Amino acid sequence: MQIYLDNAATSMIKPEIVPKSMYEFMINNGTTSGRGSYKRAIQSDRLIYETRKLVASLFNFDNPKNIIFTSNITESLNLAINGILNEGDHVITSSLEHNAVWRCLKTLERDRNINISKIKASKEGFSNPKDVENAIQENTKLIIFNHASNVLGTIQPIKEIGKIARKYKIPFLVDTAQTAGTYPIDIQNDNIDLLAFTGHKCLLGPMGTGGLVINWDGNINPLKSGGTGGDSAYEYQPDYYPNKLETGTLNVSGLVGLGEAIKFINKEGVKNIHNKEKELIKHTLRKLQDIDCIEIYGPKDSEKTVGVISFNIKNKTPEEVAYKLDAKYNIMVRAGLHCSPNAHELIGTKSIGTIRIGIGYFNEKEEIDILIDALREIAND
Ligand SMILES: Cc1ncc(COP(=O)(O)O)c(C=O)c1O
Missing domain, CATH: 3.40.640.10 (Type I PLP-dependent aspartate aminotransferase-like (Major domain))
Structure with missing residues (x-):
């Protein structure tokens, strides 16, 4: 999968x-x-x-x-x-x-x-x-x-x-x-x-x-x-x-x-698409916050954000995490500065960047759960 x-x-x-x-x-x-x-x-x-x-x-x-x-x-x-x-x-x-x-x-x-x-x-x-x-x-x-x-x-x-x-x-x-x-x-x-x-x-x-x-x-x-x-x-x-x-x-x-x-x-319906994504964002934010060594940037409230979530795992580079997600778990996310250096300056990640999840309409909660389990394993590596 x-x-x-x-x-x-x-x-x-x-x-x-x-x-x-x-x-x-x-x-x-x-x-x-x-x-x-x-x-x-x-x-x-x-x-x-x-x-x-x-x-x-x-x-x-x-x-x-x-x-x-x-x-x-x-x-x-x-x-x-x-x-x-x-x-x-x-x-x-x-x-x-x-x-x-x-x-x-x-x-x-x-x-x-x-x-x-x-x-x-x-x-x-x-x-x-x-x-x-x-x-x-x-x-x-x-x-x-x-x-x-x-x-x-x-x-x-x-x-x-x-x-x-x-x-x-x-x-x-x-x-x-x-x-x-x-x-x-x-x-x-x-x-x-x-x-x-x-x-x-x-x-x-x-x-x-x-x-x-x-x-x-x-x-x-x-x-x-x-x-x-x-x-x-x-x-x-x-x-x-x-x-x-x-x-x-x-x-x-x-x-x-x-x-x-x-x-x-x-x-x-745009409203239905938005509502489905909002549910996924809420679920993802809640689960990510359960992992101790993860720092999430941006709003933690699904009403105030779209399906773009940036975070870092303590003592791991974003590239290392993204590479492991892909190589071991077949999960595709992005790592780095995301063509937006000013945003990274604002959150203090200009030198390392972030791991970014981009949630879309065709994603499902089960996929987020698999991601969370993988992140927990990587964090404890
Ligand atoms: C906020 C924002 N503006 C502009 C762009 C550039 O999009 P495109 O490559 O389709 O021109 C992107 C894509 O990453 C974006 O997220």
């Missing part, structure tokens, strides 16, 4: 219909979208539009054309950040960002002289919206927060932060890599202007899919220029969405798979 507990990296197990629909598209259609006028190409257009509508309705968004498909959330975040921030601008972000945000900001700090305010979170990873308000300057042009940390799992108060952003008319960009598909998100009610998502994690879709949902009417400069299938004689990117920011041949088979993944999520 193999146990997969690295869902924070990617949801390895997909609903069967996801690969099946991709295979069927490639065998029975296989054409590009937005370019041809023959029957198969029009079918391709229709499939892409259907996925756009599914993404929109998942986030309670009513304008599918303002959804820009990308290859992953890293591209979505780079697109928004590079497209909005100019020379000398100020940006506010959390102290728990993934490198998909942080490296992008550091690069612009070096190349465009931007100014970064990093809001210090509590040790468990909670950011205080008041600190965000206090950090606002006249030249603040963007506020960026992840919805949940990929190291601590901590769910951020995005609705409150978004409210502050709206008050000062500053666009609010949210990284939903660890929440979209497993935690209810309402772009209107949660005051989100720019929602970045990735298809291959909790959305249960394939790798190579992601996007940016634009609920804001300010300017975003394109990251890429190229073919859009229309306006071909015009020598610049067209000025309307999605074509302004979505250029080059789309990953049609991937987006077909993503559409089917969202239909699966709708059928199961």
Whole structure:
């Protein structure tokens, strides 16, 4: 038996219909979208539009054309950040960002002289919206927060932060890599202007899919220029969405798979998915706390976290533990810094990292129990 507990990296197990629909598209259609006028190409257009509508309705968004498909959330975040921030601008972000945000900001700090305010979170990873308000300057042009940390799992108060952003008319960009598909998100009610998502994690879709949902009417400069299938004689990117920011041949088979993944999520219900994961998180946290020499980082309350749990075992390196879990027990977890050095700085694990469990919808309590027994044995080794 193999146990997969690295869902924070990617949801390895997909609903069967996801690969099946991709295979069927490639065998029975296989054409590009937005370019041809023959029957198969029009079918391709229709499939892409259907996925756009599914993404929109998942986030309670009513304008599918303002959804820009990308290859992953890293591209979505780079697109928004590079497209909005100019020379000398100020940006506010959390102290728990993934490198998909942080490296992008550091690069612009070096190349465009931007100014970064990093809001210090509590040790468990909670950011205080008041600190965000206090950090606002006249030249603040963007506020960026992840919805949940990929190291601590901590769910951020995005609705409150978004409210502050709206008050000062500053666009609010949210990284939903660890929440979209497993935690209810309402772009209107949660005051989100720019929602970045990735298809291959909790959305249960394939790798190579992601996007940016634009609920804001300010300017975003394109990251890429190229073919859009229309306006071909015009020598610049067209000025309307999605074509302004979505250029080059789309990953049609991937987006077909993503559409089917969202239909699966709708059928199961995001609330039910969330509740099942919450039960698993509660069970895992309770059992982990029973092992003496384990230090858990992040919230111990399943209401305040997603299925990302970081911990360490006294006198053992994370790599050693992860290696033993895999080699002896066939349990897959991750060890290290998880592409988020700031989060490790906050919890004091920058030099060694952590062991990270990523719980997903297809995990079961029995698998957690096997993990706990294995950890107990490793701890006593
Ligand atoms: C919070 C967060 N942001 C961004 C990313 C980057 O995701 P992707 O590799 O799909 O672009 C991840 C993935 O690990 C993540 O957890």
